[in-house]
Amino acid sequence: MADLTTNYMGLELKNPLIASSSGFTDSLEKLKTLEEKGIGAVVLKSLFEEEIMHEMEETFTKMKSENFLYPETHNYFEYEDIEDTLSQYIKLISDAKKELSIPVIASVNCISNQKWTHFAKELEDAGADGIELNAFILPSDFTRTSEENEKMYFDIVKEVQKHVSIPIALKLSYYFSSLAPTLKELSETGINALVLFNRFYSPVFNLKTMKVTPSHVLSSPSDIAISLRWIAIMSGRVNCSLAASTGVHDGQGFIKQLVAGADAVQISSTIYKNGYDVIPGMLNVLNEWMDEQEYETINEFKGSMSQKEIKSPAAYERVQFMKYFSEK
Numbered sequence: 001m002a003d004l005t006t007n008y009m010g011l012e013l014k015n016p017l018i019a020s021s022s023g024f025t026d027s028l029e030k031l032k033t034l035e036e037k038g039i040g041a042v043v044l045k046s047l048f049e050e051e052i053m054h055e056m057e058e059t060f061t062k063m064k065s066e067n068f069l070y071p072e073t074h075n076y077f078e079y080e081d082i083e084d085t086l087s088q089y090i091k092l093i094s095d096a097k098k099e100l101s102i103p104v105i106a107s108v109n110c111i112s113n114q115k116w117t118h119f120a121k122e123l124e125d126a127g128a129d130g131i132e133l134n135a136f137i138l139p140s141d142f143t144r145t146s147e148e149n150e151k152m153y154f155d156i157v158k159e160v161q162k163h164v165s166i167p168i169a170l171k172l173s174y175y176f177s178s179l180a181p182t183l184k185e186l187s188e189t190g191i192n193a194l195v196l197f198n199r200f201y202s203p204v205f206n207l208k209t210m211k212v213t214p215s216h217v218l219s220s221p222s223d224i225a226i227s228l229r230w231i232a233i234m235s236g237r238v239n240c241s242l243a244a245s246t247g248v249h250d251g252q253g254f255i256k257q258l259v260a261g262a263d264a265v266q267i268s269s270t271i272y273k274n275g276y277d278v279i280p281g282m283l284n285v286l287n288e289w290m291d292e293q294e295y296e297t298i299n300e301f302k303g304s305m306s307q308k309e310i311k312s313p314a315a316y317e318r319v320q321f322m323k324y325f326s327e328k
């Protein structure tokens with residue numbers, strides 16, 4: 001049996017397979033099952049910045065209406081007072097920390113560096129081993145420049161770093177005009193990991209009802225390609241861990257992301273499609289492959305197919321299908 005232990009964002013993982021943020025990481029029961037099946041770490045379902053702000057605003061309004069809100073109240077604001085979503089999330093973290101032995105990473109879906117960032121400290125105090133910031137600003141605002149959009153990611157990181165000392169991961173999209181330099185620059189802000197990439201709600205429309213509907217909520221194995229290319233390009237060139245996300249559905253995809261240079265690999269859709277048993281299945285494939293190749297540790301092969309390491313790095317730069325079907 002090979003040694004699958006790995007270090008991801010400063011956390012010791014028994015193996016590099018992580019359950020990414022999804023409906024499978026929103027309750028203690030499901031988290032326990034993920035651990036029983038062998039997962040190396042879990043990222044909890046995201047709290048949305050809007051949820052945090054909404055609950056804060058509701059509580060402030062209530063306090064104000066009861067003549068309880070003095071300017072200094074903000075400084076002594078106890079998040080335990082905010083009920084429902086936030087306290088349930090805090091409870092999930094502390095329960096998970098009591099019941100599980102694997103790292104528990106909290107997740108916040110954010111689009112700004114506004115007041116919500118204070119709440120990050122509550123996640124740390126509840127026992128979260130790390131925080132994943134699922135940050136995305138759709139570059140669809142015609143009045144905003146690319147510099148303004150990119151600056152927002154740096155501002156979010158800076159603001160959250162003021163409040164927590166646990167490791168921070170940034171889960172991103174590939175909608176950046178200069179992706180490689182931006183990822184590198186973000187990795188140098190002191191964050192501990194980049195997660196490449198998130199997958200988003202994508203609208204299409206139904207031609208019968210003429211209504212906008214979500215499409216392809218779950219990924220398929222071919223969706224691995226974008227993440228695989230960028231893990232391979234960024235491996236060895238960033239100042240933090242890399243986690244691969246999107247389109248990893250089986251043991252082969254898992255191994256490919258590791259040889260591309262991922263320190264950890266996140267999965268969601270494959271659990272939805274194949275059930276919890278896909279986890280031991282993927283770990284077995286990795287174990288068998290490592291035995292066959294006579295690898296004893298992950299570090300012996302991690303990044304061996306990255307752009308920095310392979311003999312023909314241009315393979316990762318090729319983008320046009322020059323002669324692909326010309327013989328047909």
Ligand SMILES: Cc1cc2nc3c(=O)[nH]c(=O)nc-3n(C[C@H](O)[C@H](O)[C@H](O)COP(=O)(O)O)c2cc1C
Pocket residue numbers: 020021022023045046047107109134171197198199217218219220223245246247248266267268269270
């Ligand atoms: C039903 C569902 C809910 C999700 N919820 C979140 C979420 O709250 N926060 C987040 O960062 N990602 C969320 N994701 C995205 C996943 O974490 C993951 O990045 C994405 O599904 C791509 O990985 P996959 O191909 O392994 O599914 C969700 C995905 C699914 C399918």
